[in-house]
Amino acid sequence: LRQDLNAAWERFRDDLDAWVAILTANGSVYCAGGDLKDGEGSVGTFGGTFWEKPTINSFESGMELFKPTIAAVHGPCIGYGVTGVLFCDFVIASTEASFCFPEVSIGVPTIVGAIRLPQRIGWANAMELLLTGKPMSAARAKEVGLVWKLVDPADLQAEARAWARTLTEAAPLAQRATKEVAWR
Numbered sequence: 001l002r003q004d005l006n007a008a009w010e011r012f013r014d015d016l017d018a019w020v021a022i023l024t025a026n027g028s029v030y031c032a033g034g035d036l037k038d039g040e041g042s043v044g045t046f047g048g049t050f051w052e053k054p055t056i057n058s059f060e061s062g063m064e065l066f067k068p069t070i071a072a073v074h075g076p077c078i079g080y081g082v083t084g085v086l087f088c089d090f091v092i093a094s095t096e097a098s099f100c101f102p103e104v105s106i107g108v109p110t111i112v113g114a115i116r117l118p119q120r121i122g123w124a125n126a127m128e129l130l131l132t133g134k135p136m137s138a139a140r141a142k143e144v145g146l147v148w149k150l151v152d153p154a155d156l157q158a159e160a161r162a163w164a165r166t167l168t169e170a171a172p173l174a175q176r177a178t179k180e181v182a183w184r
Contacts, residue, residue, distance in 0.1 A: 002034075005084070013065050019172045020164040023088055024072040024157070030097065031081025066176040066183070068167045072160035073097040074153060076135070079113070086116040089179070091146060092160050094153040097138040099146060105133035121145045 012021045025031060071088035078100050085091055085099075101117075103110045110130055118126040125144040129136055141147040151159045167175070 002080075009065055013067065018067070019175075020068045020070065020167045022070045022072055022160045022164055023084065024160065025074070028075050030073045030075045030077040031079075031084065032076070033079025033081055033102070066179045067172070068164075068175060068179070070160050070164060070167075072156050073099075073138075073147075074156050076100065079103060079110070082129075083113045083116065085146075086113065086120055090148045090163060091141075092149045092151060092156065092163065093138045093141065093147040094151060094156045095138050096153050097141070097147075098135040099129065099138075099141050100133070100135040101129050102133045104131060117146075 009021075012018050065087070068090075069088040070090045070092060071085040073085060073091060073093040075094075075096055076098050077085060079102060082099050082101060101110045101113050114126075114130055117130060120126075121144045125146075128144075136144075136146070138147060138150055142150045149159065149163075
């Protein structure tokens with residue numbers, strides 16, 4: 001999944017006609033997280049040191065993707081799913097969404113999420129998610145700034161598409177330059 005997702009982000013980045021991306025999912029769960037039973041498979045079969053693996057230097061970490069991105073989260077978003085959401089510029093969530101880094105509950109440290117989450121929502125709010133392993137409701141996620149907009153489940157996809165349309169009204173090259181400056 002990680003390789004496929006990174007390949008999709010690369011195609012989006014390189015497609016001159018694609019101005020905005022919406023990261024979403026089907027089914028009752030937004031993302032169940034990485035497969036922690038298969039340690040090698042959860043990181044990928046890539047050569048190099050840990051710091052060279054795609055988990056750190058990839059699109060899921062927000063590297064080199066300066067077009068606007070929206071996450072539309074409809075249900076439980078767990079572990080790797082939260083990490084992916086963290087690089088999106090806007091997180092629109094249904095009231096049925098929840099966010100969780102359960103790794104500490106089973107003795108595994110969270111890496112990329114632990115780097116990105118405090119930058120997004122502040123130290124104490126990040127530690128609430130990272131050190132307890134307990135889910136955070138969509139309402140609480142909105143309160144701490146992880147979620148930008150909270151909507152009724154029936155309105156989620158329409159809200160995400162409407163915001164994407166709004167973003168396409170601006171000059172795309174100016175947006176990309178602005179996002180890159182903000183990242184650096």
